[in-house]
Structure formats: structure tokens, C-alpha cells
Amino acid sequence: MKRINFLFVFVLAFALILSACSSSGGSDKGTANKGNDKDSNSTSKEVTIVWAHGKDTTGADQKAVEAFEAAHPNIHVKVQEMPNDTGQQHDAYVTAFNAKSSSIDVINMDVIWPAEFAQAGYTLPLDRFIQQDNVDLSQYNQGALSAAQFNGKQWAMPLYVDAGLLFYRKDIVKEPPKTWDELIADAKKYQGKNGTKYGIVFQAKQYEGLVCNAVEYVTGYGGKFIDKDNNVVVNSPETIKGLNKMKEIATSKFVPDNITTFTEPETETAFIEGQAVFARNWPYLWASSNDKEKSKVVGKVGVAPLPSGDNGSASALGGWMMGINKYSKHPKEAWEFVKFMTGVEGEKIEAINGGKAPTINSLYQDEEVLNANPFFKEKGFQDAIANATSRPVAPNYQEISNIIQIHVSKLLAGQESSEQAVANMEKEMKAAQK
Ligand code: GLC
DSSP states (O other): OHHHHHHHHHHHHHHHHHHHHHSTTGGGOOHHHHTTHHHHHOSSOOEEEEEEEEOOTTSHHHHHHHHHHHHOTTEEEEEEEEOSSHHHHHHHHHHHHHTTOOSOOEEEEETTSHHHHHHHTOBOOOHHHHHHTTOOGGGBOHHHHHTTEETTEEOSEEEEEEEOEEEEETTTOSSOOSBHHHHHHHHHHHTTGGGOOEEEEOOOSSSHHHHHHHHHHHHHTTOOSBOTTSOBOOOSHHHHHHHHHHHHHHTSTTSOTTGGGOOHHHHHHHHHTTOEEEEEEOTTHHHHHTOTTTOSOTTOEEEEOOOEETTEEOOBEEEEEEEEBTTOSOHHHHHHHHHHHTSHHHHHHHHHHHOOEESBGGGGGOHHHHHHOGGGGSHHHHHHHHTOBOOOOOTTHHHHHHHHHHHHHHHHTTSSOHHHHHHHHHHHHHHHHO
């Protein structure tokens, strides 16, 4: 028996050496990759990889997985559904990765995580794979691409880009409002028309989406939380004005009484059920509100840039990328999947079926993509994406975000004035930077 084992090991080692020599770039194999080559180089071996991401209400992810599996019969993709709330999803990954778990191979990463995940060493740098497969990075939206870079390395590939948009009922509103004050007037005027209950719905729960909404009001009125040189600049009359407008809307009679429990799914449900005249959400709401199987407002939906404050219209920059767990046992297969999903084919499926805005620039000229999402052609949308406001970029972003979440929530609940909220944020953000 011993001899057979020895022979087997010898043959396997020989096969591994051969395959290593034949693969391009074989001189630069990362340790995380070494033990898995026997899986990926065998043509008959079937491998199942696990892709973790938040709930996809559009069904696009499933279609993309089917297309990938059809093209890669040896690789199966099992979806692991994670909490939809990006903060909770983040915490679940941190727990898994701190425990060096290999149970997840590929993750979707929010644009606000790469700096932290790279510094903690949770995901694999993808540069070697990108070079080996000659992936052309110049075809991507450079903002989305660079959001996944840290310390000169590419830690994830951009899958889709998000920017806050105003969805409205075309059967009720002729011209979408240009300013937040016009929106307030329209919301009051049209609330109750054509079966609606609310003027506007948006994300006011204490979580990451609240930060995105706050960024939009604050930037629209010329304020900021932290500037690009990392100075805390939150305590300004402009920020106060933006927050006051947010509070005025969140505490008005034209929003649901429980607006402070609203995240994206509650916003989506209210809008597609026909309950709201306006909704602030990400581009995917277009696909979902025009889905005949679940929406009551198919064909009645318009999309516009968010209303302006004194300083113009501002959309928060969001979006998701795909990264590979450093402890994955199948990094090569994981990469094949990431490459597919973030390539033309995968992004096209996501755009057509899920209304996700591609990060590959040429897809904005693709007829099928534009037929499915006519507003991708509009200048208002393109400007929103091009000028979207980033949240502060920092490895301790979660801490900064929590500070914003707490004080904006207290403001909306009437427990702090906006003057107190910005003073408290300033103090706590400065302390977090020390
Ligand atoms: C969307 C955005 C993401 C953001 C999140 C907040 O998923 O793409 O960047 O953090 O919403 O809820």
C-alpha cells in the first residue's frame, strides 16, 4: 500500500510540475493558490464555488450564474445569501475571514470596503490573474476601478456602479422637481393621487443607506463630512442646511410614519406597490418597477437626477465589486467566475435583467442594454454617475459611518438639533482619526 501511495504522490507531483510549467506566469504563484491547482487543472474535476452576496430582488444574479455554468460545465456556483443591509453583510464577512474560513470563495464587496479589507488581508490581490488573462482595465469606469485599488494593488473587480436617483410616477407628475423645495411642494400636492399613500419614500433607517441619503442632502447644499485631505469639515452652515432639509422631509406628513425603518427593500416595495409618488433609490429600481410579475407601476415610472439644493444636485456614489476570499480553496475557479461576471457578458446580463449600471464603458452603447434601461442614455443619469459623491475613503470607514448614522438618526428623531449633530460628529470623527 505504501508503495502505491508513494507512486501516486510521485505521479501527482510530476503532473503538478508539468501543469505549473505550462501555465503562463507560473513563476509567481501565490501560496493561497498552490494547494488547489490539482482541482483547477483537471478538466474532469467538478468544483463548486460559493458566491456570497445580499439578496437580489431582480433575478439577474441567477441568470448570470446559469450563463456562467453553461460556459464552464466543471464549475458550479452556489449562492449564499447574506444580509441585505451592507453593514450587517460586512460584519458577517469580517467574522468569517477573521476565522480564516474557506466556506465562501467569492464575495460582492461594497465600494466602501476595499481599503479596510485590503489592509486586513481578507481578499486576494487580483493583479496576477488580471495580467495572466490580459484583462483590459482601460475599458472600465476608472472611478469604479480605482475604488477597488489600495496600496497599488487591485483587490476586487467592479461589477456595477450605483448613484442615487429620483424615481417618479409619470402618470402623476409631468415634470420631475428640480429642487428639494419643489419636491416638497409636489409631494404635498400629489400625495394620495392615483392610489398613492406617500409623497416620497427613501432610506432613513440607522444603517449605511442613511449615510448615502445624508451625503446627498449635505453635498446638495454645499456641505461635507470629511474633505479629500482627510480633514473633518462637518461643522459648517452648509452641512447644517442640508441636514435641516433632510429632517424637514423625513418628519413631514407625506412620508410613511415609520420612514426611519426604511432601507432599500422597503422603499422598493412601497414604490412598486404603487404607494409612493417619488422614491429615492439606486438604478436597479427601474428594472424592478417595470417587472410585470411583481410591480403594479409598470410603464408608469420616470427617472430623474435627485433634486438640487443651493449647490446643485448630488448623488451618493455606491456600487459593488467582486473579490476572492484569501482562504478560498478554489481561487482559480473563483477568478474565472469573477472574470465572467465583471466582463462584458456578466455585466450585460446584470444590466438587462437587473437594471445594474455597468462599469464597462462600452456597454452604454449596447443596444440591448439601452433598450432595457432607456434612462442610461440620458444626460441627467450620465452626469449623476460621473459626478457622484464618494463617501469618505478610509480603512476605518465603518467607524466614521457609525458616527454619521448615530447623529443623523438622533437628528431625525428630534433628540439632537442639526447644530448639536454636526458638533458631535466633528468631535467624534476627530477622535476616531487619532
Ligand atoms: C447600495 C450601494 C452601496 C451602499 C448601499 C447602502 O447597495 O451600492 O454602495 O453602501 O446601497 O445601503
